[in-house]
Amino acid sequence: MTFTSTLQKDAIKIMLLGSGELGKEVAIEAQRLGVEVIAVDKYENAPAHLVANRSYAINMQDESAILEIIEKEQPTYILPEVEAISISALFEAEARGFHVIPNAEAVNKTMNRKNIRVFASQELGLTTSKFEFVTTLEGLKSAGENIGFPCVIKPVMSSSGHGQSIAKTPADIAQSWEIAKEARGDASELIVEEFIPFDYEITLLTVRNETGTVFCDAIGHIQKDGDFILSWQPMSMSDKALAKAKDIAKAVTDGLGGRGIFGVEFFVKDDEVYFSELSPRPHDTGMVTLITQSQSQFALHIRAVLGLPLDYTTYGAGACGAYKASNESDNPTLQVPDSAFSHNSFVRVFGKPHSHKGRRMAVSLVLSDDVEEAKQKALDIVANISDS
Ligand SMILES: Nc1ncnc2c1ncn2[C@@H]1O[C@H](COP(=O)(O)OP(=O)(O)OP(=O)(O)O)[C@@H](O)[C@H]1O
Ligand SMILES: [Mg+2]
Secondary structure: OOOOOOOOOOOOOOOOOOOHHHHHHHHHHHHHHOOOOEEEEEOOOOOHHOOOOEEEEEEOOOHHHHHHHHHOOOOOOOEEHHHHHHHHHHHHHHOOOOEEEHHHHHHHHHOHHHHHHHHHHOOOOOOOOOOEEOHHHHHHHHHHHOOOOOEEEOOOOOOOOOOEEEEOOOOHHHHHHHHHHOOOOOOEEEEEEEEOOEEEEEEEEEEEEEOOOEOOOEEEEEOOOEEEEEEEEEEOOOHHHHHHHHHHHHHHHHHOOOEEEEEEEEEEEEOOOEEEEEEEEOHHHHHHHOOOOOOOOOHHHHHHHOOOOOOOEOOEEEEEEEEEEOOOOOOOOEEEEEHHHEOOOEEEEOOOOOOOOOOOOEEEEEEOHHHHHHHHHHHHHHHOOOOO
8 A cells, every 4th residue: 555645746635525623623634644635615714624725615515516626626535524515416526537435325325314224224134213204294194103102303314403303292293394394405305213212322433444444432422402412432332232333333334335434323222223324424423532542533534535554542531522602603702711721631623704503613522531520521611611
């Protein structure tokens, strides 16, 4: 294997399609290896724009706008970092010989809950919650009866909990129908899922390239309104449940193929493991690896993309708390207490140019021998941050 940095004539260039806080850390890891970074997003001064060699603000659903930049820049690797993206542009780029990470079909399958459910349950035979797809209010009512209550209703394309709701009884169905319209992606089709009363949920970061597949320690997390507020690593779980999760993650990621990191989400009840969904890219709950691992999920992603070995070591237990803005502002500033910066803790501030209530602006990161202590300190730091 040869690794060539930008000092060479045939330099490696990556293009990030999506430039949020996850893309920013990917960009930094690429820069550290002398790889040129082109960052693209729908607005200017997005987090990864701040650390890229060049950046673009375009409509990410516009196939020709994306292809134009790809042709102009001729990236070695294209890394989709958000779900809301023109999938036809990725298929066309691949057809023209560009290398999409992990590959356009994997992005296509994972961006749509229907595609990934059908793939996981029918093609791979994995255990998931019961589910049905509907396109009308009438269909939603009968799916609720079939699946049973409570059930979870989600647009097939959306992220961060947008458009999602739980119907506790048939009387909630009409309201769930209205909520689904808030979806960022495509709300014309909905999935109705059996509600799993899980003991806990995890993200299993799974990294693959031709050198093999590597798992990070399981990450536990708490979600509120469809967004994580706290994640930690390792999540203590039975050997049996962990082994099942690894088997499923291996099967799904092998099925999708390609190079890169995947955030595979599971619900765990006793020793039963339910596959939920996955990201073919770093995962927001995986930001905890910025402090727990010698190679974070971002560094591992870049190594995977470049075809490099995926070894790393773990420093200890850790936790990550999400700080969400309390205000709308066109010039947001964060007030972070000095106590956030200690021998075993720090914050990452994303540098987003605009804030609105609930928007993730920063994370706290804490390393400790004791995961409960790390969780508490990560929450304490976040509780002492404010924004204006
Ligand atoms: N069938 C279910 N049973 C119980 N809880 C669920 C179920 N589906 C979703 N949830 C809860 O809602 C959260 C968000 O759901 P999900 O991961 O499907 O969508 P999302 O988070 O909007 O997608 P993304 O991870 O791309 O942002 C889950 O992490 C889980 O806490
Ligand atoms: Mg999720």
